[in-house]
Amino acid sequence: MIAEFANSWTAHDTWIITTGALAAVACSLLGCFLVLRKQSMMGDAISHAVLPGLAIAFIVTESRGSVVMFIGAAVVGVLTAVFTETVHRIGKVEQNASMGVVFTTLFALGLLLIENAAHHVDLDPGCVLYGALELVKLNSVSVLGMDIPQAALNCGAVTLLNALFVFVCFKELRIATFDPDLATTLGINAMALHYGLMTLVAVTVVACFEAVGSIMVIAMLVVPAATAQLWTKQLGTMLAVAVSLGCGCAVLGHLGAILLPRLVNQPATNTQGMMAVMSGVFLAVAVLLAPQQGIVSRIVRRITLSQRIAAEDILGMLYRLESPVTQGTIVTLPDMSSILRASGGVGSTGFRLALRKLTRDGKIVRAGAGCGLTDAGRAAAADIIRSHRLWEVYLSHHLGVPLHELHFAAEQLEHVTTPAMQQELANSATDSEARDPHGREIPKGR
Amino acid sequence: MNGAEVANSATRKGSEHPDAPLAIHDLTVAYHRRPVLWDVDLVLPKGKLIGIVGPNGAGKSTLIKAVLDLTPRASGRVQFYGKSYREQRHRVGYVPQRESVDWDFPVTVQDVVTMGRYRQIGWFRRVSKAHRQAAYTALERVGMADFADRQISQLSGGQQQRVFLARALAQEAEIYFMDEPFAGVDASTEKAIVTILQGLRASGSTVLVVHHDLQTVPQYFDHVVMLNMRVVAHGPTEEVFTEENLVKTYGGRLTLFDEAVRAVTQHRAKK
Numbered sequence: 001m002i003a004e005f006a007n008s009w010t011a012h013d014t015w016i017i018t019t020g021a022l023a024a025v026a027c028s029l030l031g032c033f034l035v036l037r038k039q040s041m042m043g044d045a046i047s048h049a050v051l052p053g054l055a056i057a058f059i060v061t062e063s064r065g066s067v068v069m070f071i072g073a074a075v076v077g078v079l080t081a082v083f084t085e086t087v088h089r090i091g092k093v094e095q096n097a098s099m100g101v102v103f104t105t106l107f108a109l110g111l112l113l114i115e116n117a118a119h120h121v122d123l124d125p126g127c128v129l130y131g132a133l134e135l136v137k138l139n140s141v142s143v144l145g146m147d148i149p150q151a152a153l154n155c156g157a158v159t160l161l162n163a164l165f166v167f168v169c170f171k172e173l174r175i176a177t178f179d180p181d182l183a184t185t186l187g188i189n190a191m192a193l194h195y196g197l198m199t200l201v202a203v204t205v206v207a208c209f210e211a212v213g214s215i216m217v218i219a220m221l222v223v224p225a226a227t228a229q230l231w232t233k234q235l236g237t238m239l240a241v242a243v244s245l246g247c248g249c250a251v252l253g254h255l256g257a258i259l260l261p262r263l264v265n266q267p268a269t270n271t272q273g274m275m276a277v278m279s280g281v282f283l284a285v286a287v288l289l290a291p292q293q294g295i296v297s298r299i300v301r302r303i304t305l306s307q308r309i310a311a312e313d314i315l316g317m318l319y320r321l322e323s324p325v326t327q328g329t330i331v332t333l334p335d336m337s338s339i340l341r342a343s344g345g346v347g348s349t350g351f352r353l354a355l356r357k358l359t360r361d362g363k364i365v366r367a368g369a370g371c372g373l374t375d376a377g378r379a380a381a382a383d384i385i386r387s388h389r390l391w392e393v394y395l396s397h398h399l400g401v402p403l404h405e406l407h408f409a410a411e412q413l414e415h416v417t418t419p420a421m422q423q424e425l426a427n428s429a430t431d432s433e434a435r436d437p438h439g440r441e442i443p444k445g446r
Numbered sequence: 447m448n449g450a451e452v453a454n455s456a457t458r459k460g461s462e463h464p465d466a467p468l469a470i471h472d473l474t475v476a477y478h479r480r481p482v483l484w485d486v487d488l489v490l491p492k493g494k495l496i497g498i499v500g501p502n503g504a505g506k507s508t509l510i511k512a513v514l515d516l517t518p519r520a521s522g523r524v525q526f527y528g529k530s531y532r533e534q535r536h537r538v539g540y541v542p543q544r545e546s547v548d549w550d551f552p553v554t555v556q557d558v559v560t561m562g563r564y565r566q567i568g569w570f571r572r573v574s575k576a577h578r579q580a581a582y583t584a585l586e587r588v589g590m591a592d593f594a595d596r597q598i599s600q601l602s603g604g605q606q607q608r609v610f611l612a613r614a615l616a617q618e619a620e621i622y623f624m625d626e627p628f629a630g631v632d633a634s635t636e637k638a639i640v641t642i643l644q645g646l647r648a649s650g651s652t653v654l655v656v657h658h659d660l661q662t663v664p665q666y667f668d669h670v671v672m673l674n675m676r677v678v679a680h681g682p683t684e685e686v687f688t689e690e691n692l693v694k695t696y697g698g699r700l701t702l703f704d705e706a707v708r709a710v711t712q713h714r715a716k717k
Binding site: 036038092168169171172174175177178179181182183184185186187188229232233234235237238 | 478511514515516535538540542546547548551552553554557558561564565567569570571572573597599613617
């Protein structure tokens with residue numbers, strides 16, 4: 001299948017990927033700022049609202065020349081941002097609602113115009129949704145002796161424009177997005193930057209959606225940026241990651257559109273759709289694996305914590321079972337396991353894993369069918385028991401917790417007690433409290 | 447028209463208070479035709495810590511925003527050191543309310559504090575080492591140098607406030623506006639902030655602080671502006687922070703009023 005695939009690869013495929021990647025980069029650069037401003041749906045709004053712009057441009061000039069259409073769409077795109085802001089301010093409507101009102105109204109107006117005034121304009125709804133990336137080669141121009149598709153040139157131009165804007169105004173965009181009020185007091189006009197950004201979004205949306213369709217444009221404005229935000233702690237890295245993800249979506253999207261359907265003996269599917277789907281896959285992976293908030297890292301943290309608690313419980317139990325005279329007592333594993341289980345401790349798998357870790361760390365030694373504390377293990381155990389019994393003293397004397405409830409509460413608290421907290425607890429206990437409320441000795445601190 | 451009158455009208459056209467860090471005349475601000483601030487007249491002295499107090503909705507934050515051209519003014523004139531805000535921008539520092547920004551923003555503590563230098567750096571220029579160093583020094587002053595490379599989402603409320611303060615210090619201004627710098631901070635941060643404010647005063651800066659805790663007003667501020675849509679009273683704390691003025695400012699809001707009276711009584715008892 002690989003050989004067959006490699007043979008069927010043409011310059012056409014390369015152009016499809018190049019055009020898709022350029023569109024993805026142009027969108028994801030601006031998308032970062034939209035996502036951070038919590039205006040990620042602005043791309044959606046603008047890409048719908050440009051419809052009356054296209055219609056009016058056609059009615060006025062009677063031509064479907066791309067330059068005229070482009071200007072009409074870009075102007076209405078910017079107006080969308082202006083109207084949204086105006087409705088939000090004057091109508092006291094929430095920003096998102098205001099955006100919704102403006103773009104649906106404009107979109108409906110566009111439909112009416114096309115239906116009644118410009119019915120002979122052949123705007124194909126399918127083309128608007130999916131774009132015409134497969135047909136990218138049909139409309140080519142010759143540049144420096146090379147045959148370059150018009151769509152690639154358009155997407156390349158906005159990519160360059162956006163990259164330049166972000167590079168030159170990086171610091172200004174950052175402060176105007178993070179803290180527009182401070183930016184304004186420092187003489188950086190946050191409002192001007194806002195409209196600059198919106199103009200570029202409008203231009204980008206119009207330039208890209210002829211090639212890749214509105215679904216992919218909207219996806220690329222939101223998803224790579226949202227994914228990148230999960231992984232990064234600096235704006236510069238966020239932009240770089242978003243751009244790389246956008247390119248990744250374009251490449252994997254096209255490969256996926258060709259290869260995935262073959263697995264089930266179907267013809268190749270729509271490339272732009274697959275590119276947008278890929279961005280969703282990236283987001284899902286990021287949600288699973290993100291370093292801080294990711295689902296996997298949360299699960300790992302929880303397992304690590306429960307392992308530590310199990311190990312501490314084992315140490316504490318061994319410590320309680322041996323007395324100064326019988327130091328080095330060997331307790332059999334089944335006994336240990338049943339004692340732990342009786343006190344609401346870990347299950348058998350957790351128990352075995354914790355035992356293995358303690359042995360590896362030199363805290364316990366295995367002897368025959370059982371195990372006992374090493375010196376290092378005894379010191380660690382004494383520390384845990386010290387926290388436990390100090391907590392019992394504190395809970396009993398300061399909070400008046402009844403005697404029979406002390407153990408359970410202290411059992412929870414001992415695992416989260418830092419050395420500083422332990423010291424604090426020791427300071428609050430008087431000298432006469434060298435024993436816990438049950439009369440057992442509190443081990444000395446290290 | 448004699449000479450004196452000419453001179454008089456000349457000063458009126460220019461400024462009556464060329465030395466005052468801030469002079470406000472007849473300032474009125476309205477939201478949706480409802481006035482929030484009404485006929486505010488205020489001339490602030492130089493080199494003082496000045497508290498603005500008043501009930502919720504009294505227009506404290508609006509006053510700051512209107513003065514800094516962040517909120518449109520219905521009428522009124524504002525002058526900094528005798529000139530317009532545009533001309534004196536470089537002498538003015540601003541600490542917005544902590545909740546006004548998104549603390550999950552992908553930016554490090556160092557980057558946020560460096561923002562205080564953006565006016566000095568200028569449009570489109572890259573941040574030089576000297577400016578980064580100035581920001582780091584500001585972080586050291588608020589005891590946050592160890593956090594320079596952290597993302598801001600990892601900070602506690604008190605630490606966030608210190609970072610905002612460091613950003614204002616990096617601005618190297620002469621008059622500072624701080625919107626509730628003590629809101630939601632722990633006791634040690636509050637103490638640290640007060641020390642920094644006193645340091646600013648010692649170096650001749652004027653600091654205007656929106657403040658909520660009436661108990662600490664006499665302890666922290668030399669001057670106090672008591673605001674409730676209008677300026678009820680302003681002047682040295684000793685003179686104007688009285689029971690009578692508090693009643694006028696807080697009106698029927700009983701719980702706050704009780705608190706205020708307690709504050710005044712305690713203050714009097716200490717003296």
